Amino acid sequence: xxxxxxxxxxxxxxxxxxxxxxxxxxxxxxxxxxxxxxxxxxxxxxxxxxxxxxxxxxxxxxxxxxxxxxxxxxxxxxxxxxxxxxxxxxxxxxxxxxxxxxxxxxxxxxxxxxxxxxxxxxxxxxxxxxxxxxxxxxxxxxxxxxxxxxxxxxxxxxxxxxxxxxxxxxxxxxxxxxxxxxxxxxxxxxxxxxxxxxxxxxxxxxxxxxxxxxxxxxxxxxxxxxxxxxxxxxxxxxxxxxxxxx
Numbered sequence: 001x002x003x004x005x006x007x008x009x010x011x012x013x014x015x016x017x018x019x020x021x022x023x024x025x026x027x028x029x030x031x032x033x034x035x036x037x038x039x040x041x042x043x044x045x046x047x048x049x050x051x052x053x054x055x056x057x058x059x060x061x062x063x064x065x066x067x068x069x070x071x072x073x074x075x076x077x078x079x080x081x082x083x084x085x086x087x088x089x090x091x092x093x094x095x096x097x098x099x100x101x102x103x104x105x106x107x108x109x110x111x112x113x114x115x116x117x118x119x120x121x122x123x124x125x126x127x128x129x130x131x132x133x134x135x136x137x138x139x140x141x142x143x144x145x146x147x148x149x150x151x152x153x154x155x156x157x158x159x160x161x162x163x164x165x166x167x168x169x170x171x172x173x174x175x176x177x178x179x180x181x182x183x184x185x186x187x188x189x190x191x192x193x194x195x196x197x198x199x200x201x202x203x204x205x206x207x208x209x210x211x212x213x214x215x216x217x218x219x220x221x222x223x224x225x226x227x228x229x230x231x232x233x234x235x236x237x238x239x240x241x242x243x244x245x246x
Contacts, residue, residue, distance in 0.1 A: 018035075018061075018062040019059045019060065020034075020035060020062050022054050022057060022059075022060065026054065026056070027054070028042050028043070028048075028054065031060065042060065042062070042063075045060075045061040045062065045063050125244070126163035126164050126190075126232070126241070126246065127161070127210060127211060127245070128245055129152075129161050129162070129192075129228060129230050130154055130160050130161065130217065130228050130230075131154070131158075132152040132154035132158075132227075134153075135151050135152070135153045136150060136151035138150055138238075138240045148231050150229075150231075150241050151227050152227060152230060153226070153227045154217050154228060155217070156198055156217060156219065156226040157217065159213045160182075160194055160197060160213065160215040160228055162192075162208045162210055162211060163210070163244075163245070164184070164186045165187075165207075165209045166184040166185050166186035166192075166207075166208060167205065167207055167208075168183070168202045168206045168208060168214075169184065169185045169191070170182065171200050171202050171203050171204050171206075172204075173220065175195065175221070176221065176222070177221050178193075178195025178196055178220075178221040179196055179197065179219075179221025180196070180198065180218065181194060181195045181196075182194045182200060182215055184208060184214070189234065189235070190232055190233065190244070191232075191233040191234075191236075192230070193231035193232075194214065194215055194229070195220075195221060195228070195229035195230075196219060196220050196223050196227055197215035197220060197228075198215075199215060199216040199218070200215050201213055201214050201216070202214045232244050
């Protein structure tokens with residue numbers, strides 16, 4: 001016999017189960033296609049086992065959209081058979097538009113400001129210890145060997161100032177090459193060296209401030225003209241002062 005199209009006793013509602021009368025030629029797969037639900041949902045709604053046989057005229061409960069659970073294929077199995085909306089990403093954010101928000105959170109969490117503390121290994125902004133012309137650059141030839149700092153020409157008696165605040169770790173003339181010399185250790189781990197001074201204004205273990213006059217320029221040590229020999233040492237190794245001077 002030709003299969004007849006089954007009819008719903010009433011339109012599918014949104015708040016109750018509908019009823020379907022089985023007609024000739026029906027099986028659960030066909031009814032599922034007609035009503036937009038899955039076979040498993042039909043079995044669950046009617047207490048049917050896997051081997052249960054349905055009969056012509058039998059009334060079956062059809063789950064409505066309010067109690068249908070979406071299948072794994074993403075289809076919202078109500079009477080429309082439409083696919084569930086897929087959360088898309090916003091054009092200017094990397095989070096989904098449907099991202100959940102904590103209802104208890106009335107204010108956005110404070111964003112931690114970047115730390116203003118400079119790492120000890122980072123270059124410091126040192127001030128120039130004196131004004132004058134650089135006559136010998138870093139690693140330039142200095143009487144047959146590479147210069148460990150820079151040499152600044154200046155008039156004798158010119159103020160030599162601390163490039164950064166720190167503690168004087170040496171002040172004396174025990175370095176024959178540089179004559180009267182000052183070494184200052186700074187909080188950032190650097191040590192600065194000031195050589196060829198005519199007069200020293202500081203002593204060992206003295207605390208000095210950035211820009212404080214620590215010596216007067218001269219031509220002590222192995223030099224024939226007044227100048228300042230200035231070094232920056234990091235972990236006892238000479239580094240290019242130009243990378244640290246403002």
